[in-house]
Amino acid sequence: MDIFKISVESIQVYKITQENFDEATKKQAPWYQPINGHDGWFAVCPACDNPVQIIGMMSREKPFGKHFLSSQASMLVPLKGIVDNDEYEWCPYASKNKTLNKSAQRHADSKVGLLIRQTLLEQFDRIIYLLEKCLGIKITLALAESMLRDYCAVEGWRYRGATRQNIPWIFAYMMQAKKLYGRIFLKQGLLLAEELCRKRPDLLCNQEHKIVTKTEKAFCDLTFSFIKHRRHLDGETLSESMELNIADSRQQTVCSKIIPFDYDFFFKLINSKDETYRNGQLLRLAQTFLAG
Ligand SMILES: [Zn+2]
Incomplete structure (x- = not known):
């Protein structure tokens, strides 16, 4: 994904750039934190509210966000966002190609x-x-x-x-x-x-x-x-x-x-x-x- 937000409650959505990320988070944890000895940038998916990791923040011209929830690591790192595999499966940014129809419904208490x-x-x-x-x-x-x-x-x-x-x-x-x-x-x-x-x-x-x-x-x-x-x-x-x-x-x-x-x-x-x-x-x- 090319956009991020910093919390579930937030309605402010930013384009993913290093400058926007630094400005929104002031480089504080848990958005900015090392993981496995490397720099880590974390945010929240604006569509499904799951945690995302920003890939290539320093190395790519266009860094992008990737859902961060399947690995065990997500359990060890304190993050913003709600880890919800079900929401991830249907997230438009997850490219799971699920076919939408009006009868496909999320849980009543989602x-x-x-x-x-x-x-x-x-x-x-x-x-x-x-x-x-x-x-x-x-x-x-x-x-x-x-x-x-x-x-x-x-x-x-x-x-x-x-x-x-x-x-x-x-x-x-x-x-x-x-x-x-x-x-x-x-x-x-x-x-x-x-x-x-x-x-x-x-x-x-x-x-x-x-x-x-x-x-x-x-x-x-x-x-x-x-x-x-x-x-x-x-x-x-x-x-x-x-x-x-x-x-x-x-x-x-x-x-x-x-x-x-x-x-x-x-x-x-x-x-x-x-x-x-x-x-x-x-x-x-x-x-x-x-x-x-
Ligand atoms: Zn998502």
Whole structure:
């Protein structure tokens, strides 16, 4: 992996460089400690919370993180992170090539699952804001509530493809198809709205950028959903995406758009100290579904 964090609780994620590592740890133990007579650099995997060792910190141009849990040595060295083989097996950085499907679930009491749920609870308003920007569709309070309902019904935090860094997108991914009629497209989604109206001449994106039927009282059968969660490890760099799919009542795709997961955007947002734009209404909503 090409990124690290310094504790399970931390939501600050850094690119692996010697400078970032020194700055984040101040070279203190247990991050910086000799092992078997050699220098050792240790951190925590931002996706699965297991301990990682940084390889080639001084010798390589691009040092990288490697999960550190299988050998006996991990028992002897005090480390940050939670040693959990099960989480490691499914970690997108472990290149185990496990096939993801929605029925592959982690244990109900998994620490990673609980932490995902906790972040969603505390950051729900920002997550909705991020999704609006990434999807280009307005998420009303009613839609947010409906998404929360779907997410809780399937216990989305237990999905094996859910990690500490893809929380917003997987939250949306768990959503059951919703009606498209009356949805407002935002600036980022206008191209998609145009394409949709070209393909479906019975529809119109009106002045408010709302999808309506040209003839009043006409029925719009379209729904939108998120399908095809994909993850790909290119060298040490992870990329993930899902598809925003608009389909008709015969389950035929009318148009679709690939949504890449932008981890930097997410971490920047949840680490922001600016509380001006927090949305109490959304936070209270998340509280009613996710607390306890
Ligand atoms: Zn991991």
